[in-house]
Amino acid sequence: MSSLIGYYSLIFGVGISILVIFFSIKNFNDTQNLDIKVISLVFLQLLFVIISFSGLILSFVNSDFSNETVFNHSHTTKPLFYKISGTWGNHEGSLLLWLLVLTLFIFVFLLKSKNQPNQYRILTLLFQQIIILGFFIFLIQTSNPFNHIFPVPKEGLGLNPILQDPALAIHPPILYLGYVGTSIIFSSALAAVCSNNITKMWASHIKKWVLVSWIFLTLGILLGSIWAYYELGWGGFWFWDPVENVSLMPWFALTTLLHCVLVLEKKLILTSWVVVLSIATFTLSMCGTFLVRSGILNSVHTFANDPERGLYILIFLFILIFLSLFIFLFFHKSKNNNTKTFYLLSKETSILVNNWFMMYFLSVVLIGTIYPIFLEVISSQKISVGPPFFNKLILPFFNSFYDGDGNRS
Numbered sequence: 019m020s021s022l023i024g025y026y027s028l029i030f031g032v033g034i035s036i037l038v039i040f041f042s043i044k045n046f047n048d049t050q051n052l053d054i055k056v057i058s059l060v061f062l063q064l065l066f067v068i069i070s071f072s073g074l075i076l077s078f079v080n081s082d083f084s085n086e087t088v089f090n091h092s093h094t095t096k097p098l099f100y101k102i103s104g105t106w107g108n109h110e111g112s113l114l115l116w117l118l119v120l121t122l123f124i125f126v127f128l129l130k131s132k133n134q135p136n137q138y139r140i141l142t143l144l145f146q147q148i149i150i151l152g153f154f155i156f157l158i159q160t161s162n163p164f165n166h167i168f169p170v171p172k173e174g175l176g177l178n179p180i181l182q183d184p185a186l187a188i189h190p191p192i193l194y195l196g197y198v199g200t201s202i203i204f205s206s207a208l209a210a211v212c213s214n215n216i217t218k219m220w221a222s223h224i225k226k227w228v229l230v231s232w233i234f235l236t237l238g239i240l241l242g243s244i245w246a247y248y249e250l251g252w253g254g255f256w257f258w259d260p261v262e263n264v265s266l267m268p269w270f271a272l273t274t275l276l277h278c279v280l281v282l283e284k285k286l287i288l289t290s291w292v293v294v295l296s297i298a299t300f301t302l303s304m305c306g307t308f309l310v311r312s313g314i315l316n317s318v319h320t321f322a323n324d325p326e327r328g329l330y331i332l333i334f335l336f337i338l339i340f341l342s343l344f345i346f347l348f349f350h351k352s353k354n355n356n357t358k359t360f361y362l363l364s365k366e367t368s369i370l371v372n373n374w375f376m377m378y379f380l381s382v383v384l385i386g387t388i389y390p391i392f393l394e395v396i397s398s399q400k401i402s403v404g405p406p407f408f409n410k411l412i413l414p415f416f417n418s419f420y421d422g423d424g425n426r427s
Contacts, residue, residue, distance in 0.1 A: 024073025025164040027066040028157060031121075034063040035151045041251040056143065057128055063150075064121040071118050074163050075105050081175050086165040087111060093176035103187035109161035109327070112190060116307075117153045119198040121192045121263050124150070127202055127227075134215075134223060141209030142202075148341075149201055152334045160327045183249055191193045193265065196235025197307075200268060200300040202227050203275070207296035208342055211350045212283045216289045221282040224296075228279055239265050258408045263387040264306035270380040271299040277369045287366065291373075293350060297342045309387075382411045 038059050045053045074087070078101045083089045091108045092101055106115045124146045131139050157163070206224050210216045242265070243256055256262065275295040278288050308331040386403045394400055 020073040020076040021082060021164040021166070022079070024070040024077070025162070027070035027073065028154065028164075031063050031066040031070070031117075032060050032151065032154045032158070034066065035147055035154060039144060039147050039151070042140050042147065045140060057125075058138075060121070060125050060143070064125050067114075067118050070420045071105075074111060074114060075102060077164075078102065078105050081174065083172070084167055084170040086167050087163045089167055089171055089174045091176075094173060096176065096182075096247065099184075099187065100182045106190050107187075110157070110161045112194070113153065113157055113161050115191060115194055116162050116198060117150065117157060117323055119194050120146070120150050120153060120201060123198060123202050124205075127206075130226075131223065134220075135213060138206075138209050138213045138215045138220075138303050140232065141212050142205045145205035145208050146201065149205070149338070152337075156330055156334070158326075160330055170177055171415045183245055185241050185245040186249075189238055189245060192234050192241060193238025196231050196233075196238050196272075197268070197303045199227060199231025199234060200272065200303045201233065203296045204300035204338075204342070206344050209291050211293055214349075215291070216282075218283055218286060221292070225276075225279045225283060228276050232269075232276050235265070235269050235272060239269060258386070258405045260387050261310055263383050264302075264309050267383055267387075268302040268306065269300050269301055270376050270383070271295055274373050274376040274380075275299055276390075277372060281366050281369055285366070288370075290350065293346055297339075297346065301335070301339055301342075304331065304338065308332050308335060342346055355427060379412060382408065 038056060041053060041056045041059065044054060074085075076082075077085045077088045078092050079098065081088065081092060081094045081101075084090075087108060087110045091104050091111075096104070105111045124143060127142065128139065131142075203224060206220075206227070209223075210220050211418045239262075243262065245353075246257065246259070246262070275292065278295060280287055282292050313422050386407050390403055
């Protein structure tokens with residue numbers, strides 16, 4: 019019963035998403051107030067996703083093995099804590115959690131941005147709903163967490179024993195709060211570009227979302243690395259595993275963006291760079307989602323299932339990238355010419371130098387992670403890029419903390 023309610027809640031959520039997009043376009047020229055219908059619909063959408071996610075949790079708690087997801091990832095003898103955490107310890111459940119955070123964040127955004135221009139709020143809602151609708155379709159079409167099994171098995175297959183750990187149980191929700199937070203930054207940046215609203219006030223407003231996303235992403239990565247250290251016995255708290263790397267890449271971009279937004283809040287400079295970083299951060303988060311769920315990466319914590327799922331995310335990612343590049347190239351108006359430039363010896367210059375280092379680190383991790391994939395596609399050769407590559411290119415910048423072998427000194 020809970021699975022049925024959860025599934026139909028997703029269907030209703032899709033319908034509401036279409037309605038929100040319709041009313042957002044309809045109310046675009048309303049310069050007074052955001053239509054109360056739109057905010058009510060967004061809340062109703064959030065409510066349906068909460069009901070759906072709660073239905074999946076109840077299916078796990080009650081060991082409802084008529085649900086395929088529960089059958090594949092739970093067991094009657096599993097402790098209650100791991101039954102609940104097993105809800106998001108799989109591909110389908112983790113994407114439903116993604117969707118829950120997406121709908122929660124846009125609702126909170128609408129409540130917290132009442133002092134922002136109305137067109138900017140509506141555009142942010144519109145771009146965010148495009149992302150939400152894409153995830154709704156992805157869940158229902160390729161990753162339905164409420165698929166039914168008949169006849170009903172008496173026992174489930176259970177959760178992978180190495181995933182039954184307190185740190186890993188809370189690691190995905192915290193990490194997703196960081197990942198999904200970048201979607202609000204992405205939608206907000208595109209909306210600000212379209213409405214010509216990239217100002218100090220906008221920077222002060224979006225800084226809060228950047229900071230919250232950065233905190234959660236940092237905590238999520240930290241918990242994951244601690245788990246990998248004591249559970250898998252790797253050579254340190256960071257072993258340059260591909261899935262670790264795909265979470266580190268948006269962290270580099272988000273850290274760079276945080277510094278730039280602080281500058282933009284004080285001086286109206288680096289506007290184009292802030293927009294580019296806002297787009298890049300969410301793009302890297304989506305790339306990580308694609309790589310983890312496509313089966314391309316070889317890691318102990320990938321969701322290597324159906325490649326069609328990865329193909330859907332890849333197509334959706336390309337649509338978002340082309341949309342954002344089109345908006346940036348044709349709508350962005352740089353305001354740097356109307357402001358003073360900064361001096362060579364200043365905080366702004368030091369932050370810019372910091373940005374160059376961050377982009378270098380990001381490039382190294384990106385190349386080291388995806389180069390083996392492209393090489394295998396082009397030449398059918400399989401190679402492994404491990405710690406020696408990253409240590410040689412990154413650790414020289416941290417000589418005061420590490421010796422030449424990558425160990426703490």
